Amino acid sequence: MHIPDGMLEARTWIPAWLGSAGVLAYGIRRVRQTLSDGTIVMMAVMAALIFALQMLNFPVAGGTSGHFAGGAAAAIVLGLWPAMLVMAAVLTVQALFFADGGITALGANMLTLAVVAPLVGWTVHRIIVRPTSSRGARLGASFAAAWLSCVSAAIVAALMLWLSGRAPLVPVVGVMSMWHALIGIGEGAITAGLVGYLLAVRPDLLDDAGRPIDMRVARKALVGLGALALVAAGLSFVASSSPDGLEYAYEHVGGALADVTLLSSPMPDYLMPGIGNETLAGILAGIVGVIVTGVLAYTLLTALRARRAADTAE
Amino acid sequence: MHATSFESLTYILSPIHGLDARAKIAATLLLICGIVLTPPLRAVEALLLASLMLGVAAIARLPIGRLLRRSAAVLPFAATIALLAPLQHSGGSWNAAGLASSWAGGGWMITWGILSKAWFSAFAMIVLAASTRSADLLAALRRLKVPDVFVMLLSFIARYVGVLASQLRSLRIALASRAPHLSGRALLRSSGSLAGNLFVRSYERGERIYQAMLSRGYTGTLPASAAGRIGPAEVLFVMTALLTAAAVALY
Numbered sequence: 099m100h101i102p103d104g105m106l107e108a109r110t111w112i113p114a115w116l117g118s119a120g121v122l123a124y125g126i127r128r129v130r131q132t133l134s135d136g137t138i139v140m141m142a143v144m145a146a147l148i149f150a151l152q153m154l155n156f157p158v159a160g161g162t163s164g165h166f167a168g169g170a171a172a173a174i175v176l177g178l179w180p181a182m183l184v185m186a187a188v189l190t191v192q193a194l195f196f197a198d199g200g201i202t203a204l205g206a207n208m209l210t211l212a213v214v215a216p217l218v219g220w221t222v223h224r225i226i227v228r229p230t231s232s233r234g235a236r237l238g239a240s241f242a243a244a245w246l247s248c249v250s251a252a253i254v255a256a257l258m259l260w261l262s263g264r265a266p267l268v269p270v271v272g273v274m275s276m277w278h279a280l281i282g283i284g285e286g287a288i289t290a291g292l293v294g295y296l297l298a299v300r301p302d303l304l305d306d307a308g309r310p311i312d313m314r315v316a317r318k319a320l321v322g323l324g325a326l327a328l329v330a331a332g333l334s335f336v337a338s339s340s341p342d343g344l345e346y347a348y349e350h351v352g353g354a355l356a357d358v359t360l361l362s363s364p365m366p367d368y369l370m371p372g373i374g375n376e377t378l379a380g381i382l383a384g385i386v387g388v389i390v391t392g393v394l395a396y397t398l399l400t401a402l403r404a405r406r407a408a409d410t411a412e
Numbered sequence: 413m414h415a416t417s418f419e420s421l422t423y424i425l426s427p428i429h430g431l432d433a434r435a436k437i438a439a440t441l442l443l444i445c446g447i448v449l450t451p452p453l454r455a456v457e458a459l460l461l462a463s464l465m466l467g468v469a470a471i472a473r474l475p476i477g478r479l480l481r482r483s484a485a486v487l488p489f490a491a492t493i494a495l496l497a498p499l500q501h502s503g504g505s506w507n508a509a510g511l512a513s514s515w516a517g518g519g520w521m522i523t524w525g526i527l528s529k530a531w532f533s534a535f536a537m538i539v540l541a542a543s544t545r546s547a548d549l550l551a552a553l554r555r556l557k558v559p560d561v562f563v564m565l566l567s568f569i570a571r572y573v574g575v576l577a578s579q580l581r582s583l584r585i586a587l588a589s590r591a592p593h594l595s596g597r598a599l600l601r602s603s604g605s606l607a608g609n610l611f612v613r614s615y616e617r618g619e620r621i622y623q624a625m626l627s628r629g630y631t632g633t634l635p636a637s638a639a640g641r642i643g644p645a646e647v648l649f650v651m652t653a654l655l656t657a658a659a660v661a662l663y
Contacts, residue, residue: 102486103537104448104529105493111448126559135632136622138561142568143618144611149569150576151607156600166607175611187565195546195570196417197483197537200530201441202448264526265496284600291604292611300612 100192100199100207101255107262114258115205121213122186125179133180141176145184148172149191156284164281169211169251170219170244171289175296175304178220185212206258210251219247219289233297237290244289245282252278417574418542421474427645428472428543433552435646439653440540444533446657452525453532457660461532464656465539472543479542483535490530497522546570548640560633567634572617580610 106114129138148168155165168188172181186208192198199207226239256274260267296304422429428436447453447461469476498519544552550570554563583606587594594602622630 102490102530103444103533105490105526108449122562123559126561130561135630138564139568139622139625140615140618142565143572143614143621145565146569146572146576147611147614149573150580151610153577153580154603154607156603166603171607183562183565187562187569190562191566191569191573193537194549194566195541197534197541200448200533201444201537202533259493264493266500287597287600288604288607291601292607295605295608296611299608300615303612303615 100189100211101203101258103200103202105200105262105264106203106206106258110258110262111202111206114209115202118186118205118208118213122183122208125182128179129183141180141184144172144176144180145187148184149188152188154288156288158277158280158284164284166288167211167215167248167251167285168289169215170223170240170247170285171292173216173220173247174223174240174243174289174293178216181216181220182212185216188212206255209258210255214254215247215251217247218250219243222246233294236297237294240293241286241290243286245279245286248282248285249275249278418538419546421542422545424473424543426472426543428468428539431543431649432640432642432646433544433548434556434640435642435650436540436544437549437552437556439650440536442650442657443536443653446659446661447529447532447536450661452521453528453660457663458528458532460656461660464652465532465535469539472539474539474542479535479538483531483538486530486534487527490527491523494523494526497526551636552640554636564634572614576610576614579613580606583610 129141133141148171151166151168151171153165155163158164169181169185172184175181176184189199189204189207189212193201193204193207220243223239223243226242227236231239252274253271256265256271259265260270264270293304443461450457453461466476469479500519541549546567550563550567553566554560587602587606591598591602
């Protein structure tokens with residue numbers, strides 16, 4: 099189930115829209131440059147396949163069920179940029195033709211399922227899998243990639259809900275990641291099964307999965323992500339420190355209605371005492387997140403480079 | 413939930429179905445932006461929106477009961493988040509006094525805001541999806557300058573998801589009839605193989621599709637259909653949506 103309209107505040111869904119539109123526009127350019135007409139047609143059929151596979155559901159806990167999302171599987175099999183476009187197209191069809199997930203929330207849904215999920219899945223898989231990896235290692239990598247992509251997409255969704263003032267930070271991140279840690283098991287098992295089947299039947303269809311990670315591409319992707327995170331942190335700061343134009347106008351024009359507090363309270367969270375601290379906490383969280391991501395990425399890249407150097411030296 | 417499409421409804425003949433799809437997309441987007449950007453809807457605004465949307469659905473001769481039920485499907489999911497608001501505003505107090513207190517009232521307003529906006533927006537999207545044929549919707553997106561690689565992905569999904577979904581269904585029936593009591597890990601493992609199997613089948617189908625396209629003269633871009641134009645009816649439709657959105661957002 100995707101985020102419907104009306105749940106996210108403008109300070110969340112507008113940056114999410116811009117961010118995912120930017121990533122996808124770049125992806126479209128890359129795909130057009132690098133893929134042949136035939137590959138693009140295949141990619142389009144695979145998009146229909148991912149949508150169909152999302153009907154695979156499995157029991158999770160307490161009588162509820164989760165369903166396959168496919169972001170990591172698409173990234174492992176089709177490659178990073180095609181997977182992002184495929185997932186974005188699936189979400190767009192679901193919003194436009196099936197009214198599943200909102201249209202203003204489409205950017206947010208794309209950010210989680212079409213950007214973060216394939217990116218995390220692809221990166222994890224690429225880092226673990228070598229050309230010489232055994233079948234077991236590949237299946238393990240697929241499982242880990244799908245599980246992590248599921249959990250990290252859930253965390254990003256939780257952060258957007260928090261940024262919209264829908265829920266307090268720690269509980270919403272906790273609940274969402276715990277829940278998707280369970281769903282991720284199903285996602286991971288199906289992804290590993292899919293990859294295992296392909297390895298046995300048509301190993302030629304797996305994207306260049308064994309190729310070592312291209313450091314320049316990875317670095318570019320990480321720099322892009324970092325910039326995006328910074329912009330998002332900045333925007334959320336601007337958005338939360340001053341009411342946006344519409345709300346400003348509303349407060350002034352609608353001043354006469356102010357006594358009907360229940361009906362007109364446009365921004366109840368701004369009326370709460372201690373908002374300054376909350377804003378500060380939000381920015382701090384954003385900055386800390388960016389720094390932590392940066393440090394992690396740097397460590398990872400250095401380790402990888404060392405490993406690649408060792409590989410070529412052998 | 414994915415499986416219910418509105419395809420059968422898009423063949424109804426009505427003034428709304430006859431409008432240019434670009435106008436319908438623009439009007440729906442404007443209206444939803446208006447709904448989403450406003451503080452919790454007041455009774456007058458909700459009434460205005462409800463009468464406008466039901467009016468459009470009636471002119472489009474759509475089964476309103478079915479649309480209402482279908483759009484209400486967003487409510488349970490929206491409610492899980494929407495119901496957090498009163499709790500946040502009652503200071504985490506679960507008891508009735510806390511949740512009924514005046515300061516929790518602001519929280520209940522947020523709940524109403526989320527649920528009503530989600531329902532109204534979903535209804536607007538459903539009217540769009542039910543009154544526009546998918547081919548028209550795709551052509552309109554293309555004329556609205558959505559990149560054609562993306563439109564191609566959308567059109568292939570629209571064309572083949574039903575085919576692949578029914579193939580998936582028959583695979584699952586085959587699995588269930590050979591191994592009816594699978595559970596837990598075994599079921600997950602076979603689901604993975606099933607997904608892989610459908611992947612290979614779809615890939616091979618894709619190869620056949622591409623060859624068929626090539627033999628029909630495909631050169632890298634899908635042929636554009638330039639049917640439909642923006643006339644007075646379209647302008648009126650978009651203006652109505654714009655004014656309603658403005659009224660709802662700014663009032």
